Amino acid sequence: DVKVTQSSRYLVKRTGEKVFLECVQDMDHENMFWYRQDPGLGLRLIYFSYDVKMKEKGDIPEGYSVSREKKERFSLILESASTNQTSMYLCASSLLTSEAFFGQGTRLTVV
């Protein structure tokens, strides 16, 4: 079975902090994605990557950056956390189809 693991289930950070969310997949998938999920807004794509060192902006990239130095790892970075970035963050991976396998999610609270 595909396993996508996010480094933390819950995080509490202060406004202005630099925050790293880590995601690792163990199935050699080419594609990796970061979403945020908010009530009433659904899942919104922040960034995605089709290959190592490649990244593409999604629908809401402002305030975020990503890093993919190794195929199995995709990191989401909040350069200076703000309260409006409080959300559930979901990482996903896929092979050569659109079928996505998700991690368990990280619930981030920025205070």
Add this chain to the structure above:
Amino acid sequence: TQLLEQSPQFLSIQEGENLTVYCNSSSVFSSLQWYRQEPGEGPVLLVTVVTGGEVKKLKRLTFQFGDARKDSSLHITAAQPGDTGLYLCAGAEAGSYQLTFGKGTKLSVIP
């Protein structure tokens, strides 16, 4: 950005009842997927449909892709409390691994 509209947003039914959830768009998708998400967890893929008119069954769940590949439905027969969760549809454009998600239908099955 293509949009997927799901209805209803919320559904609360008694155990044993049948229900149908709808996913509609004005755009054509090359494939459409259904996911189920439980509270505090990431979405889990249930099924992918790719051919217009296609019907797939997963135990008591029946998924249908519209003939024009713009809409889909999920029918649950004799709902069980274990069916409780957030049901998400997601579509992919031709040649893309990127998914557009609906906002979801939150289903509660009362014992």
